[in-house]
Amino acid sequence: MRKYRLFILIAAAVLSALAAYGVFTAPRVEPSDSDRFSAERVAADIKVISQKPHSVIHPVERAEVRDYLYNRLVDLTDSSVVLYPYENAVEYEGTPIDITNILAQVDPVIDDPDHPNPTYLMLIAHYDSRYPQKVLDQTVLSYGAADDGYGCGVALESLSQALRYRGEWRQGIKILFTDSEEWKLAGINSALEHNPEIFDNVGLVINLESRGNKGPVLLFETGKNNSKTLALYKKAKAPYTYTFTTVVYEFMPNFTDFTPLKDSYPGLNFSNLDDINHYHTDLDNYDNISLHTIQHYGAQLEPIIEEYLTNHEYRDPNALVSDRSSIALTIPALGFFSFSKGGYLLVNSIILALFCLIFSFAVISGRIRPLKVLVASAKILLWALTALIIGELIAWVISMIVGAKFSIMGVVRGVQFDEWVMMGTAAATALIVTICFLWGRKRSADRISSTAIRKSASTSGGTKYSYNLLFGAMLLMLLLSAVLLLTIGENFFFALPLGLAAASLFLWRITTWRGWLLPAIVVILLHAFSFLYVVITALTMGALGVLPLFIVIYLALLLPLADIYTRKEKNI
Numbered sequence: 132m133r134k135y136r137l138f139i140l141i142a143a144a145v146l147s148a149l150a151a152y153g154v155f156t157a158p159r160v161e162p163s164d165s166d167r168f169s170a171e172r173v174a175a176d177i178k179v180i181s182q183k184p185h186s187v188i189h190p191v192e193r194a195e196v197r198d199y200l201y202n203r204l205v206d207l208t209d210s211s212v213v214l215y216p217y218e219n220a221v222e223y224e225g226t227p228i229d230i231t232n233i234l235a236q237v238d239p240v241i242d243d244p245d246h247p248n249p250t251y252l253m254l255i256a257h258y259d260s261r262y263p264q265k266v267l268d269q270t271v272l273s274y275g276a277a278d279d280g281y282g283c284g285v286a287l288e289s290l291s292q293a294l295r296y297r298g299e300w301r302q303g304i305k306i307l308f309t310d311s312e313e314w315k316l317a318g319i320n321s322a323l324e325h326n327p328e329i330f331d332n333v334g335l336v337i338n339l340e341s342r343g344n345k346g347p348v349l350l351f352e353t354g355k356n357n358s359k360t361l362a363l364y365k366k367a368k369a370p371y372t373y374t375f376t377t378v379v380y381e382f383m384p385n386f387t388d389f390t391p392l393k394d395s396y397p398g399l400n401f402s403n404l405d406d407i408n409h410y411h412t413d414l415d416n417y418d419n420i421s422l423h424t425i426q427h428y429g430a431q432l433e434p435i436i437e438e439y440l441t442n443h444e445y446r447d448p449n450a451l452v453s454d455r456s457s458i459a460l461t462i463p464a465l466g467f468f469s470f471s472k473g474g475y476l477l478v479n480s481i482i483l484a485l486f487c488l489i490f491s492f493a494v495i496s497g498r499i500r501p502l503k504v505l506v507a508s509a510k511i512l513l514w515a516l517t518a519l520i521i522g523e524l525i526a527w528v529i530s531m532i533v534g535a536k537f538s539i540m541g542v543v544r545g546v547q548f549d550e551w552v553m554m555g556t557a558a559a560t561a562l563i564v565t566i567c568f569l570w571g572r573k574r575s576a577d578r579i580s581s582t583a584i585r586k587s588a589s590t591s592g593g594t595k596y597s598y599n600l601l602f603g604a605m606l607l608m609l610l611l612s613a614v615l616l617l618t619i620g621e622n623f624f625f626a627l628p629l630g631l632a633a634a635s636l637f638l639w640r641i642t643t644w645r646g647w648l649l650p651a652i653v654v655i656l657l658h659a660f661s662f663l664y665v666v667i668t669a670l671t672m673g674a675l676g677v678l679p680l681f682i683v684i685y686l687a688l689l690l691p692l693a694d695i696y697t698r699k700e701k702n703i
Contacts, residue, residue: 136697143653150464151660154347158369158430160422168292168429170422173284176203180283181276181417186262187223187230187314196258197231200308203287204235207294211236215326221317223262230310232318233258234329237290239300243446250334250448252439253305254289255319255388256282257312261411267534267545274416277409281420282339283308285428289436292429299441305333312388319388334448335360335439336398338389339428344414345421346405346668348428351376352389354398358457359450361469364399366438367431370467373665374459375621397451399435401428404668407544460623463657472620479616482626485633486609490602492640498598498703507603508610514564515683522556522676530672543672553667553678560679564686572596572694594703597691604687605629624662624681628655628688635692648696652689659685 163171179199185192197214204212212235219227239249260275286306293304307329309318322329336354350372353360357374364370389400403424409415439445459469470478493499523539529552530537535545546552575596608629615622635651638644659681667678695703 139649140652140693140697143649144656147653147656148660151657151664154369154371154463154661158423158426160426161429166295168288168426168433170425170429172291173281173288173425173429174417174420174422176284176287177276177280177420178417180258180280181260181274181415184272184274185258185260186272187221187228187259187311187317188262189260190229193259193310197233197308197310200258200283200287201233204233204290204306207287207291208235208237210238215322215329217317217321217325220321221311221315223314228311228314228317230317230321232310232322233306233308235290235306236303237294237297237305238303239440240297241299241301243301246446248332249301249303250332250446250450251303251305252335252337252436253307253330253333254286254337254339255307255309256286256339257309257318257388258283259311259313259318260415261313264411266412271412273411273413276417276420277341277344277403277415277424278411279312279339279341281341281403281425281428285339285425285432288429289432292433293436293440296437296441301443302334302440302445304436304440305329309388316386316388316391319391323391330392330396332448333396334445335363335451336389336392336396337432337435338387338392338398338400340387340389340400340402342402342404342410343406343668344403344409344419345424346403346664347371348401348403348424348431349373349376349665350399350401350431351404351669352380352387352393352400353377354393354396356453356456357397358455358469358471359453360397360399361457361459363435363438363451364459365467365469366434367467368434369427369430371427371431371461372459372467373461373623373662374457375623376665376669378619378621379669397453401431403427404665406550407542407668407671408547408549410544458621458623460627461661462654463661465654465657478630479612479622479626482612482630482633483609485637486605486629489633489636489640490605493598493602498595499602500599503599504602504606507599508607511600511604511607511684511687514687515680518560518679518683519676522679525552525556526672526675535672538673540670540677541673542670546672549672552672553675556675557663557678557682560682561686564683565690568600568686568690568694571600594695594698597694600687601632601691601695604684604691605632607684608688624658625684627658628685631655632688632692645696648692652692652696655685655689 161167161169163169180196183192185196215232218229220230221228257279261273263270263272311317457469457471458475461467527537530543533546535543572593576593608625612622612626631651631654635647638647
């Protein structure tokens with residue numbers, strides 16, 4: 132029976148990894164002759180946009196990109212496309228810079244007497260590339276293929292697809308291509324200051340960005356009071372979001388065109404995050420674009436845009452304005468989950484109640500000792516903090532060797548093999564933790580069996596070790612969840628594994644079927660693979676230590692849970 136359960140567990144873990152990996156490679160790329168959103172058609176636009184660097188110091192090249200985008204919009208629509216020039220809008224190293232935004236406005240063909248002025252969905256992308264910067268003592272210029280050729284190309288293709296059902300529109304579309312986003316958000320700020328009418332009757336803003344060149348597209352930021360906006364986002368195919376990233380983003384020195392809009396308009400801010408070494412460098416070129424990434428923009432945007440344009444509920448530009456915020460996350464293979472703040476507190480309360488129930492039961496039945504659980508929690512925390520420090524030291528040493536500028540918990544660029552370092556660190560941490568767990572379990576079993584009369588005592592010793600470690604991990608997650616809930620309002624990355632473990636143990640005890648543990652393990656793995664990917668790609672090498680920290684805590688929960696599941700004894 133133990134071998135049977137072990138086989139099932141291994142198979143489930145492998146399938147979980149494959150399901151999580153599917154997030155990073157899906158959806159299927161649509162060819163150029165498809166009648167759906169096609170990454171290949173977007174790539175054709177990107178190829179033109181990214182021929183040359185076109186930053187604030189490249190007025191001629193920027194004008195060429197602007198002319199191309201203008202003509203594409205004219206070809207797509209029967210509406211006027213307007214250029215908004217701003218002379219001396221900003222200075223770059225003492226030189227005044229002229230910039231020009233592009234606006235296309237397409238109205239619905241259906242007249243609504245009750246709403247003579249239609250509401251609009253606004254798609255925003257910037258068409259300038261990054262200005263010169265130094266990476267490893269070399270001055271580099273970006274070709275802007277991903278940042279923000281992805282955004283411009285996706286906006287054009289999204290408009291093209293939407294025009295296929297224009298007869299069903301109840302709302303209209305505005306496409307705003309901003310100039311000089313990379314330099315002090317000059318384009319969007321100029322529009323807000325000098326031409327605020329551009330934003331008249333805008334009910335939803337979707338900003339399209341890119342950081343890196345590959346990986347899944349993340350909804351990483353929303354406007355304030357996002358409950359209705361996230362309800363609309365549920366329409367997305369292959370959704371991928373954590374509202375926690377909005378909280379983190381507020382503490383980072385980053386900005387997009389959405390930054391000056393997010394407090395005034397309901398909005399969604401999308402970006403891919405993978406491979407910081409391509410970002411803002413000459414590696415951001417057409418040869419390095421990812422069709423899968425581009426297709427993922429479309430998979431999420433198509434249903435959202437169609438729903439917004441065709442549903443009469445959005446005729447009011449304030450239809451998505453709310454006084455409530457929601458918390459959301461995605462789990463590979465399971466999809467998108469959102470909670471109101473009240474609902475989220477209720478979920479946390481249920482998790483606390485379940486933990487207290489199973490903890491009390493485990494103490495009464497003699498499976499755990501509270502003191503040993505406390506000691507286990509302290510040890511796990513110590514191991515996790517040690518892993519954090521070691522991870523940061525590894526990142527610092529590697530950065531020094533290659534000459535990259537290191538920043539603790541900050542973005543580190545110039546380490547071309549950073550992905551291998553991250554994967555190696557993750558694998559080494561997982562291996563060490565697993566070995567330590569097996570050794571600790573064996574030592575505990577041997578210690579008891581050496582003085583025990585009953586032969587089963589050896590098994591009992593190993594089982595008690597797993598129970599104490601499991602409840603130690605759960606207690607630590609409970610404490611960390613409480614701290615995070617009180618400070619930043621989000622704690623799902625600890626509360627979710629804790630809740631699943633507690634629920635599975637509770638269901639096992641009331642039904643006597645140990646199989647409840649398996650789906651809990653699988654979902655925890657699905658969450659871990661996806662969430663840790665976001666963490667490490669977003670924070671990069673500067674936060675390498677965060678990866679082993681989470682792995683230690685997660686495995687301290689998963690390994691004993693798996694051990695208990697695979698035990699051959701019926702009553703454990």
